[in-house]
Each structure stands twice: as C-alpha cells, then as structure tokens.
Amino acid sequence: MITYVGTANPGFAPYAMEELRRRIRGTKVSGLASGETFSFTSGTMEPAELLKDLRRKEPIFLRHMFPIEAEVAISDDADLVANALKDYALTLGERVKGLKVAIQVRKSQDSPFPFTSAEGRDEIVPVIEQLGGQFVPREADWIVSVYATRKQLFLGCSEPRNNLSDWPGGAVRFRRDEGLISRAAFKLLEAEKAFKLPLSKFTNVLDLGAAPGGWTSVLLERGLKVTAVDPAEMDASIVMHPRLRHLRKNAADVSFAPGSFDLLVCDMSWDPYHTCKVVSSLSAALSAGGSGIITLKLMYRKPFQSIQDLTEAYAEHFEIRQVKQLFHNREEVTMWVIRKP
Ligand SMILES: C[S@@+](CC[C@H](N)C(=O)[O-])C[C@H]1O[C@@H](n2cnc3c(N)ncnc32)[C@H](O)[C@@H]1O
Numbered sequence: 001m002i003t004y005v006g007t008a009n010p011g012f013a014p015y016a017m018e019e020l021r022r023r024i025r026g027t028k029v030s031g032l033a034s035g036e037t038f039s040f041t042s043g044t045m046e047p048a049e050l051l052k053d054l055r056r057k058e059p060i061f062l063r064h065m066f067p068i069e070a071e072v073a074i075s076d077d078a079d080l081v082a083n084a085l086k087d088y089a090l091t092l093g094e095r096v097k098g099l100k101v102a103i104q105v106r107k108s109q110d111s112p113f114p115f116t117s118a119e120g121r122d123e124i125v126p127v128i129e130q131l132g133g134q135f136v137p138r139e140a141d142w143i144v145s146v147y148a149t150r151k152q153l154f155l156g157c158s159e160p161r162n163n164l165s166d167w168p169g170g171a172v173r174f175r176r177d178e179g180l181i182s183r184a185a186f187k188l189l190e191a192e193k194a195f196k197l198p199l200s201k202f203t204n205v206l207d208l209g210a211a212p213g214g215w216t217s218v219l220l221e222r223g224l225k226v227t228a229v230d231p232a233e234m235d236a237s238i239v240m241h242p243r244l245r246h247l248r249k250n251a252a253d254v255s256f257a258p259g260s261f262d263l264l265v266c267d268m269s270w271d272p273y274h275t276c277k278v279v280s281s282l283s284a285a286l287s288a289g290g291s292g293i294i295t296l297k298l299m300y301r302k303p304f305q306s307i308q309d310l311t312e313a314y315a316e317h318f319e320i321r322q323v324k325q326l327f328h329n330r331e332e333v334t335m336w337v338i339r340k341p
Pocket residue numbers: 181182184185208209210211212213214215216229230231232249250251252267268269270
C-alpha cells in the first residue's frame with residue numbers, strides 16, 4: 001500500500017477526499033493542512049492500477065498528488081532539515097541517473113520549514129547531479145516532491161503524469177500578467193491544457209458572458225472568429241477587433257442559425273441551472289461534434305449534488321467529456337462537453 005499527498009483548491013480538500021473515498025476501495029484519508037492538502041492511501045487497490053484509473057478519469061477536485069516515500073519529523077533547524085532533504089535524495093540512486101529531474105518544494109502556512117521553496121530545492125540539486133541526474137525546472141522525467149507541514153516533512157519521487165499535474169501542487173502559472181484584460185483568461189488557458197483541447201483548431205466561437213473579454217482575447221489570439229454575448233461592455237483593447245462581434249444582450253435573448261459555431265464557451269456569472277437552460281437552448285447553434293467549455297458555479301455549497309444535477313441536465317444535448325476544478329477556478333468547476341449529433 002502506498003500513501004500519497006493530495007492537494008485541492010483552498011476549502012475543497014474535503015470534497016477531494018470524499019471523491020477518493022468513493023473511488024478507492026479501502027482508502028484511508030486524513031487532512032494535513034487547512035482544507036487544501038491531505039493524505040490518502042491506495043487502499044486495497046494495486047498502486048499501478050490506481051494511478052492508471054486516476055489518469056483515465058481524473059477526479060474533479062484532486063488537483064495534484066505524489067507518493068510519500070519518506071516521512072520525517074520537521075524542525076526549524078536548517079542543518080537538520082537540509083540533511084533530511086539530502087538523505088532522501090541520496091536514496092534515489094540509479095533511478096535518476098542520466099534523466100531529467102525537477103524538484104518541487106512546498107510548505108503549509110503553519111510549517112516551521114526553515115527554507116523557501118528555492119532554497120529547499122537548492123539543497124537537493126547537488127545530490128541529484130552527484131547521482132548523474134540533470135536538474136531541470138520543467139519537462140522532467142521525474143519530479144522530486146517535498147511537502148512540509150506543521151509537524152512533518154513528506155518526500156517522494158514520481159513520473160509527472162502520476163502527479164496529475166507537473167506544476168507544484170497543481171498550481172499552474174501563466175506568464176501573462178501584463179496587459180491582461182481579466183484574470184478569468186487564465187481559466188480558459190488552463191482548460192485548454194487540462195482538456196488537451198487546442199483552441200486554435202476551432203473556427204467560429206460563441207462566447208456567452210464574455211465581458212470584459214479575457215476569454216475573448218485568448219480566442220482572438222488563437223485566430224478564431226468570436227461572437228461575444230454580454231450586456232456589459234467589452235474592454236476597449238478588443239472592442240474594434242475585426243474578428244469580434246459583440247451582442248450587448250442577455251444570453252437568454254439571442255438565437256443563431258443551426259451549426260453556426262464549432263465551439264461554445266460560457267463563463268456567465270449566473271445561476272448555473274439558468275445557465276444550463278440557456279446553453280441547452282442554444283445547443284443547436286453548435287455543430288454536431290463541436291465542443292463546449294462551460295464554467296459551472298457551485299452556488300449552493302453542495303458540489304457533488306450540483307455537479308450531478310447539472311451534468312445530467314447538460315447530457316440531454318451534450319456528451320460530458322470532463323469536469324475539473326482548475327487551479328484558477330474559485331467556487332466553481334469547468335466542464336468540457338461535445339455536442340451530440
Ligand atoms: C466572470 S464574468 C466573465 C468574464 C469573462 N469570461 C472574461 O474572461 O473576461 C461574467 C459575465 O457574465 C455576464 N452575464 C451574467 N449573466 C448573463 C446573461 N444572462 N447573459 C449574458 N451575460 C451574462 C456578466 O455581465 C459578466 O460580464
């Protein structure tokens with residue numbers, strides 16, 4: 001049996017734990033820090049079988065995981081902690097020889113861990129190099145993960161695909177802060193990666209709840225023709241774009257010819273059940289086989305029930321491909337659907 005450190009968005013660890021309890025026979029879950037991290041075991045499942053199953057159908061709320069291969073009591077003594085990091089790295093031996101290794105160090109807010117992430121990483125790098133591995137920040141063959149809590153230091157090493165995300169704790173970062181119309185743009189950029197759905201393969205997109213235009217600007221950058229629907233104003237930097245048509249209307253009051261679009265995106269700040277009705281009524285405007293990326297607001301603090309009710313309702317017109325709480329989602333999840341023929 002293997003024990004893993006799991007990470008979810010702040011406040012959503014209880015849901016990630018519940019999801020794993022329902023999925024992994026005999027798992028034991030236990031909170032580690034502030035509604036965000038926890039440990040869970042492979043229970044009665046073979047670890048390889050568990051990883052395959054989690055990769056095949058990713059849990060909604062579990063953002064990141066790594067196997068605990070060593071666990072030591074934490075202290076604020078820099079020498080002791082540095083030695084613990086090095087001792088663990090030395091155990092990696094042949095595993096990392098000739099391969100690219102990333103090192104991700106995180107700590108909970110209440111941890112006495114005496115280093116920053118970069119300092120912790122720098123304690124490990126020389127050992128990896130001594131073992132014949134090559135330290136890389138990204139695109140690694142192996143990721144060494146360190147997570148420090150108030151009491152413990154957890155250490156492990158895994159292939160990136162078995163962490164569900166190759167970002168530390170699944171915290172995806174985009175280098176696009178300057179000139180960004182809205183932070184909401186990160187949600188679409190993250191969805192594109194998470195669902196492995198390159199937006200540039202689409203031609204005509206319907207963007208519901210588009211203002212001020214973060215998603216729209218990403219879609220325009222990818223070369224798409226965008227029909228944006230929102231009663232609110234679009235950002236001045238894109239409003240005159242030749243491939244943008246902005247309808248200043250409520251999404252419930254628009255209609256389009258069948259098959260007008262091959263992509264529909266929706267980030268409306270509206271009751272999710274109303275949103276579902278509107279999107280469903282516009283589904284014929286999306287060609288059969290076209291994709292939809294839809295934010296589902298979790299307004300009623302009953303995420304599982306809301307997600308189940310909403311996916312059942314969307315399933316009338318769409319095949320549900322994936323539902324995932326992205327790092328950039330707050331009280332919401334993001335869904336990818338395909339229009340049924
Ligand atoms: C979170 S913002 C969207 C942000 C946008 N995706 C971006 O990247 O800039 C939600 C938007 O939904 C719009 N909205 C809410 N209800 C709507 C409705 N019934 N029809 C159209 N837009 C609506 C709001 O006006 C608001 O601009």
